[in-house]
Amino acid sequence: MASWDFTTNVTWLEGEKLNLGCHGMPDIAVTPPPQFGGEEGYWTPEDLLVGSVDSCMLLTALFFVGKYKINLKAYKSHATGNMEKTAEGLRFTGITVHVEGTVSEEAEIESFKKALEMAEKFCPVSAAVSCPVHLDVSATVG
């Protein structure tokens, strides 16, 4: 069966700061979220999780944008993950990805929405998340 590995590495620096690396890519300095005592201005593991879903949705959508021959002019999104304190500890309860696409003509709006529906289904990172992932898609002609 076809199989691929993805490997990262972590080095503890000091206090609650660490370097996150990945074979040859620029390191990412990571701390806990400021609301849990971390320093301001750093990526947190929680941000990286939400960002992995946010970015994978676009890359998966692009496959279907190509397949449906949509002339996509712009794509922006933002994703929000919600975390709650539960009896088991801190838990993500859901991630919502808000997508704004710009297409060339009216007729492509429905195809764009269909491309995102397919992306939601096939996005491997979204599928690897145990909390519900919601998509909120809008598209305009521009």
Add this chain to the structure above:
Amino acid sequence: MASWDFTTNVTWLEGEKLNLGCHGMPDIAVTPPPQFGGEEGYWTPEDLLVGSVDSCMLLTALFFVGKYKINLKAYKSHATGNMEKTAEGLRFTGITVHVEGTVSEEAEIESFKKALEMAEKFCPVSAAVSCPVHLDVSATVG
């Protein structure tokens, strides 16, 4: 109930390249993995997912390292996520985090392993992943 939001944003640049942002943090340029046609040398959504687990495990472990009063001298880890092609598309089948800790004295080795066991249980990002997350912990005195 106590609740927190984590928000990222994505801007499509060109081809299969995007910028991943997060309120004031340095942007991360993201592409698909080279094995799926992406350019070399960029973070991928898959790496970010694995890295979010890898980094969260350390930050959660540090809480228990403090609680158990372990004099931790160094911590390194690497995490590998395995992905397979299934009938439903590409799917993560498991993530393994390999941890190497350096403690001050022999007696702390067991406490360090216990701290990681607790981290595995309470790490919110690991809990947000639907595939199994395994921990492989070693500790030495140094």
